[in-house]
């Protein structure tokens with residue numbers, strides 16, 4: 001019997017997790033990832049609730065635990081750096097927190113033998129027809145697949161090609177920010193410092209590498225338009241937002257220009273009426289991002305992949321039935337996480353959150 005051929009776009013969390021379950025269930029799986037290699041992001045991700053069952057079912061829970069950041073909590077400080085309170089570790093680190101690069105590396109390792117990974121490429125066109133989907137790529141030759149999954153994040157190419165422009169589905173939470181690392185000149189040791197004033201927040205922490213300080217400078221914005229700008233313009237906006245700030249701001253702004261791991265992103269959620277269209281479905285942030293402020297994105301990506309694969313298995317591969325069941329089962333959980341994402345955005349300088357781009 002020929003295997004059902006599936007293509008997954010995105011090799012971060014949802015993509016490799018879905019690849020794991022579908023390969024296990026007998027599918028012929030290809031994953032295409034735009035980055036030239038696995039991404040090495042400086043931040044940590046946490047796991048909550050049923051995500052532990054997913055990690056257990058993949059047989060990697062014990063290995064994941066070995067990378068526990070053992071964060072000890074966050075000290076809240078005022079504009080002069082004077083302590084005003086403390087947040088326990090669980091607020092940002094959940095029940096277990098690991099550097100994201102370790103999770104991605106492990107997920108890739110457990111799937112690399114049976115799943116074909118194609119790096120440095122992207123889907124460029126999708127043509128749906130009765131018996132499958134013709135996929136064109138930026139670099140590789142066009143191919144036929146039975147099913148296509150978008151696990152390619154907030155700015156999902158699969159979503160854009162299948163459902164329409166980003167602006168129709170992104171809800172900006174009034175917040176954008178720069179992230180980078182610098183020398184750990186404050187001597188933080190598995191703990192964080194958070195200073196939030198009206199419209200801005202500085203969050204500093206040291207993870208597993210004691211000599212590095214991870215920096216997040218966030219501020220209120222009216223739209224995520226800066227995401228599409230170059231680094232110069234993004235840095236300029238950060239400087240403008242923190243102009244006149246005391247405490248660590250002047251030193252951090254200086255370090256920002258020298259950082260070789262600078263990134264900029266706006267805090268957005270993805271809201272869609274449906275997560276599938278024919279033989280194409282979305283999983284993780286691409287379909288229902290709850291925003292990094294929710295602390296639920298990684299758990300949601302894992303649980304989403306697992307729920308999708310489980311419903312495909314119980315529907316005997318009937319994708320129409322499976323996609324409907326996946327969506328019905330997961331929506332209440334996603335809705336809860338999105339509420340958390342909106343509420344927590346305020347702590348990092350965001351506003352109430354509004355639709356649009």
Ligand SMILES: Cc1cc2nc3c(=O)[nH]c(=O)nc-3n(C[C@H](O)[C@H](O)[C@H](O)COP(=O)(O)OP(=O)(O)OC[C@H]3O[C@@H](n4cnc5c(N)ncnc54)[C@H](O)[C@@H]3O)c2cc1C
Pocket residue numbers: 009010011012013014015032033034035039043044045046047092100121122123151152153154155156157179265283284285286291292295296297298299301
């Ligand atoms: C700064 C920051 C801090 C965060 N902190 C936390 C936290 O503390 N706890 C938590 O649970 N979550 C956190 N998150 C969120 C978490 O990282 C995401 O929710 C989670 O990674 C979602 O996984 P995903 O696989 O759906 O999407 P992503 O991790 O966004 O992965 C998408 C993948 O698709 C690839 N891709 C994009 N476009 C294409 C294309 N055209 N073709 C092929 N591949 C493509 C990308 O390169 C990437 O590898 C944070 C996110 C950020 C940005």
